[in-house]
């Protein structure tokens with residue numbers, strides 16, 4: 128079976144590292160990451176992932192713009208996008224859903240069970256890789 132591909136779009140290195148670590152424990156995914164929305168858009172055009180985690184506040188192109196543009200792509204219309212929202216930014220969750228995100232996860236991403244729940248909601252049940 129081919130590995131499911133997850134794209135993590137997050138400009139903050141610590142947040143990115145935590146999320147990648149959590150994902151490695153959940154399943155045997157092919158995880159790629161980018162630090163801004165423009166790179167994410169290019170990655171989706173080149174090889175669409177099965178799931179995207181999208182930070183909203185990023186340089187060059189933010190997650191709002193990137194999500195809108197991914198949704199305009201033929202290959203990006205159906206990809207589940209989970210917005211990474213900052214707890215301090217009230218209202219971002221609803222705004223993210225309104226512009227086409229499928230779900231949201233608030234940062235910092237500390238609860239492994241919550242990350243698993245979000246991943247399995249879109250990719251189905253996962254078993255951790257044997258070396259996790």
Ligand SMILES: [Mg+2]
Nearest residue numbers: 138182184185
């Ligand atoms: Mg950010």
